[in-house]
Amino acid sequence: MNGISLYFKLIRISVASQMQYRASFVIMSMGMALVTVIEFGGIWVLFDRFGSLQQWTLAEVGLFYGIIHCSFALSEALGRGFDIFHRYVQRGDFDRLLLRPRSTVLQVLGQELQLMRFGRLAQAMAILIWASWTVGVQWTVLKFAVLLFAIAGGVLLFIGIMIVQATVSFWTIQGLEFMNSFTHGGTYMAQHPLSIFDGWLRNFFLFVIPLGCVNYFPVLFITGKQDIFGTTPLFQALAPLAGAVFLLVSLYVWRFGLSRYQSTGS
Amino acid sequence: MAQIQVRDLVKTFKVARRKAGLFSALRGVFHRDYYTVRALDGISFDIGPGELVGYIGPNGAGKSTTIKVMSGILVPDSGSCRVMGLTPWQSRAQHVANLGVVFGQRTQLWWDVPVIDSFELLRDIYNVPHADYRRTLDDLNDCLSLGPLLEVPVRQLSLGQRIRCELAASLLHQPPVLFLDEPTIGLDAVSKLAVRQFIRHQNTFSGTTVILTTHDMDDIQALCSRVMLIANGSILFDGNVDKLKQSYVTEKRLKVEFLHPPHMTPLSDKVTIIENQGNRLELGFATGQLSVPQLVNQLAAMGEIKDIIVEEPPIEEVIAQVYEELGL
Amino acid sequence: MKAYLSIVRMRFIALLQYRTAAVAGVFTQFFFGFVMVMVIRQFFFSGDAQGAMSLAQAVTYIWLGQAMLGMMPWNGDNEVIAMIRDGNVAYELCRPLNIYTHWYCRLLALRTAPTLLRSLPIFLIAGLLPAGYNLQPPPSPAAFAAWLAAVAGALLLGCALSNIISISTLWTVAGEGMLRMLPALVIFFSGSLVPLPLFPQWAQAIVNFLPFAGLVDIPNQFFVGTLAPAVLPLMLLRQLAWTAVFVLIGAGLLRLATKRVVIQGG
Numbered sequence: 006m007n008g009i010s011l012y013f014k015l016i017r018i019s020v021a022s023q024m025q026y027r028a029s030f031v032i033m034s035m036g037m038a039l040v041t042v043i044e045f046g047g048i049w050v051l052f053d054r055f056g057s058l059q060q061w062t063l064a065e066v067g068l069f070y071g072i073i074h075c076s077f078a079l080s081e082a083l084g085r086g087f088d089i090f091h092r093y094v095q096r097g098d099f100d101r102l103l104l105r106p107r108s109t110v111l112q113v114l115g116q117e118l119q120l121m122r123f124g125r126l127a128q129a130m131a132i133l134i135w136a137s138w139t140v141g142v143q144w145t146v147l148k149f150a151v152l153l154f155a156i157a158g159g160v161l162l163f164i165g166i167m168i169v170q171a172t173v174s175f176w177t178i179q180g181l182e183f184m185n186s187f188t189h190g191g192t193y194m195a196q197h198p199l200s201i202f203d204g205w206l207r208n209f210f211l212f213v214i215p216l217g218c219v220n221y222f223p224v225l226f227i228t229g230k231q232d233i234f235g236t237t238p239l240f241q242a243l244a245p246l247a248g249a250v251f252l253l254v255s256l257y258v259w260r261f262g263l264s265r266y267q268s269t270g271s
Numbered sequence: 272m273a274q275i276q277v278r279d280l281v282k283t284f285k286v287a288r289r290k291a292g293l294f295s296a297l298r299g300v301f302h303r304d305y306y307t308v309r310a311l312d313g314i315s316f317d318i319g320p321g322e323l324v325g326y327i328g329p330n331g332a333g334k335s336t337t338i339k340v341m342s343g344i345l346v347p348d349s350g351s352c353r354v355m356g357l358t359p360w361q362s363r364a365q366h367v368a369n370l371g372v373v374f375g376q377r378t379q380l381w382w383d384v385p386v387i388d389s390f391e392l393l394r395d396i397y398n399v400p401h402a403d404y405r406r407t408l409d410d411l412n413d414c415l416s417l418g419p420l421l422e423v424p425v426r427q428l429s430l431g432q433r434i435r436c437e438l439a440a441s442l443l444h445q446p447p448v449l450f451l452d453e454p455t456i457g458l459d460a461v462s463k464l465a466v467r468q469f470i471r472h473q474n475t476f477s478g479t480t481v482i483l484t485t486h487d488m489d490d491i492q493a494l495c496s497r498v499m500l501i502a503n504g505s506i507l508f509d510g511n512v513d514k515l516k517q518s519y520v521t522e523k524r525l526k527v528e529f530l531h532p533p534h535m536t537p538l539s540d541k542v543t544i545i546e547n548q549g550n551r552l553e554l555g556f557a558t559g560q561l562s563v564p565q566l567v568n569q570l571a572a573m574g575e576i577k578d579i580i581v582e583e584p585p586i587e588e589v590i591a592q593v594y595e596e597l598g599l
Numbered sequence: 600m601k602a603y604l605s606i607v608r609m610r611f612i613a614l615l616q617y618r619t620a621a622v623a624g625v626f627t628q629f630f631f632g633f634v635m636v637m638v639i640r641q642f643f644f645s646g647d648a649q650g651a652m653s654l655a656q657a658v659t660y661i662w663l664g665q666a667m668l669g670m671m672p673w674n675g676d677n678e679v680i681a682m683i684r685d686g687n688v689a690y691e692l693c694r695p696l697n698i699y700t701h702w703y704c705r706l707l708a709l710r711t712a713p714t715l716l717r718s719l720p721i722f723l724i725a726g727l728l729p730a731g732y733n734l735q736p737p738p739s740p741a742a743f744a745a746w747l748a749a750v751a752g753a754l755l756l757g758c759a760l761s762n763i764i765s766i767s768t769l770w771t772v773a774g775e776g777m778l779r780m781l782p783a784l785v786i787f788f789s790g791s792l793v794p795l796p797l798f799p800q801w802a803q804a805i806v807n808f809l810p811f812a813g814l815v816d817i818p819n820q821f822f823v824g825t826l827a828p829a830v831l832p833l834m835l836l837r838q839l840a841w842t843a844v845f846v847l848i849g850a851g852l853l854r855l856a857t858k859r860v861v862i863q864g865g
């Protein structure tokens with residue numbers, strides 16, 4: 006059986022497992038959704054007080070917010086296995102995966118598809134729809150494709166971050182909290198336009214962890230707004246590719262960590 | 272050629288030293304001492320196809336490190352290991368397809384779904400052809416009487432039931448080599464017997480090579496023709512169970528019953544009297560120093576003998592004695 | 600009291616051993632703090648705060664929130680929750696000691712130790728940042744004293760709230776819900792997402808009345824000077840009143856749960 010269909014078989018088991026705890030699943034999804042709404046509430050509070058954020062309106066920021074949270078919710082659903090990978094290492098469950106004649110990445114991804122994150126996805130999509138309606142985006146097929154491309158790029162990027170985080174747990178489990186800076190911290194950053202940040206932070210999120218590429222540039226393309234960096238629409242549309250590049254790099258990091266895990270047996 | 276060939280395996284771990292108390296904890300923030308533990312200190316052995324080997328040793332002796340190296344989870348510092356011609360940590364995917372592994376304390380089954388779903392997933396993971404899978408499952412089903420268990424989610428199984436399912440799960444791809452890490456731990460007497468019976472059956476009829484780590488000496492006694500004893504990272508003994516006893520059993524017991532209370536005469540100083548009550552006498556004597564016939568001759572002089580039993584200490588005690596001698 | 604001190608000591612030792620975790624935690628809180636400060640700065644540059652607070656005050660408020668993050672009651676006591684989930688709590692419930700107090704003391708220790716450890720470096724570094732980004736000292740010694748007192752109040756209040764979270768997990772589904780929902784409410788209404796003084800005028804009465812303000816906002820406002828030290832008694836009264844309410848609810852729930860366990864025979 007090839008990798009793709011094995012992945013879906015693994016996921017089917019994960020879904021069946023979650024369905025055994027239906028009541029808590031519903032509650033948790035609602036909880037997740039509430040978190041997303043409330044965070045947007047924080048941005049609304051500031052707009053209510055100050056009127057604008059540089060040249061941006063609340064609805065425009067809603068586009069950033071919606072896209073990045075769609076990506077984040079999807080990546081948390083898909084990449085759950087890597088997100089909680091340190092637990093597998095701690096409990097020794099990862100050894101079991103090494104005992105199976107299959108790619109470790111495939112197996113870890115197949116550990117869990119966390120359904121309750123879809124509650125968050127729904128909220129993020131709702132905000133995205135509201136924002137694009139309020140901004141008055143003139144949707145074309147191309148723009149819609151760029152939107153999907155941006156969300157996909159974000160998913161790949163976040164999964165890449167989670168893979169790096171999982172790799173770190175081969176060395177240290179305690180130190181993992183700092184990865185939150187890039188997942189949750191990165192999401193918080195990317196729900197605002199990149200242009201408002203100071204140079205060093207901006208560069209960090211363009212060149213080290215390219216969250217700006219999967220979110221800021223595509224929104225410029227969709228809204229046709231003037232870019233302070235003076236990028237071209239072609240660049241803006243293709244920028245989310247950075248997410249895929251990041252994922253590739255993270256897979257190399259993973260491979261390195263794996264060999265190190267096998268030689269130290271932490 | 273041996274199916275499993277292990278040569279001079281060495282594996283060390285670095286461990287942080289920590290002392291108790293708030294002060295040393297504070298100091299530990301800035302400075303830490305490390306020391307290295309040699310989990311495997313140059314071990315070598317060969318295991319042939321179809322052998323059933325017991326691997327014993329006290330906790331922390333290096334048993335699971337050896338198993339982890341042989342299954343490709345750990346890479347040793349030095350030394351070589353070949354299982355069916357493959358080096359485990361170099362060709363992981365190819366190697367583990369030859370392997371079945373059961374950890375008694377951990378599950379390889381998916382917790383919340385019926386056992387059969389786990390089995391089918393394992394079939395796909397190991398790319399077992401459907402016809403082979405059907406046949407293997409039927410066989411395993413017969414031997415382990417899994418029948419009704421297959422429809423039950425794993426979390427609702429008793430430990431004994433679960434271990435039976437684990438055994439089946441590890442054999443669905445018909446691996447030539449099977450590692451069992453404490454498969455009988457925590458089981459009740461009936462389940463233990465069933466598990467042992469199955470292991471013997473699998474070994475005899477499918478020719479599966481089995482390496483069994485356990486703390487239960489009854490497992491060893493019941494199953495293993497060969498036993499390896501590891502302590503402090505070295506193999507101290509490798510041979511059959513009887514030889515183990517010969518090497519380490521230094522004392523036998525002799526219980527004798529006379530028809531009448533015996534006329535006690537002084538016995539050789541190699542003999543200790545453990546109990547002397549009416550017609551019965553229980554003696555301990557060092558093997559190798561005194562033979563049973565010699566002792567019986569002496570006893571016959573003391574009165575008419577009704578019955579004689581010569582006992583070896585149970586293997587539990589032998590092992591305990593070995594550990595004690597090693598200062599473990 | 601003695602038990603409390605020994606738990607604090609134990610927690611402290613445990614935390615010190617995890618020095619990587621402490622460093623990672625400080626790093627993460629710093630990163631978040633920076634992003635939040637940059638966002639609030641741009642809002643202040645884009646519009647008028649209408650006298651709610653100055654930029655310097657808002658920045659200090661944000662750093663305080665990061666420094667004191669360890670005190671936030673966004674989860675229960677993980678060990679107690681684990682005990683509840685694996686059923687071992689039945690023994691605990693049948694023991695002849697006051698479990699509510701015991702758990703409450705554990706929480707006090709749980710919240711104090713990491714806060715002490717992590718807040719100091721954040722205070723120090725945030726205080727040394729360039730002007731406009733830095734944490735500024737309180738306007739008067741009285742303000743500092745009021746802040747300390749209000750932090751104590753916040754600790755008592757937060758632990759009462761956390762204890763409810765722990766206890767509510769005795770009811771599986773409701774507990775999961777609490778575990779998911781409460782953090783969102785705490786983050787938003789305590790002021791750790793957006794300083795409460797920046798909330799709309801009409802919402803001020805509501806957010807100030809809610810118990811969550813006592814967790815972050817009240818101490819922070821004493822520190823930055825938007826609340827005068829003279830109102831300390833009133834604010835403490837507010838914190839303690841809510842603490843009393845939560846203690847009563849928590850103890851009541853626990854009694855209910857104990858009864859249930861006893862009836863079921865443990």
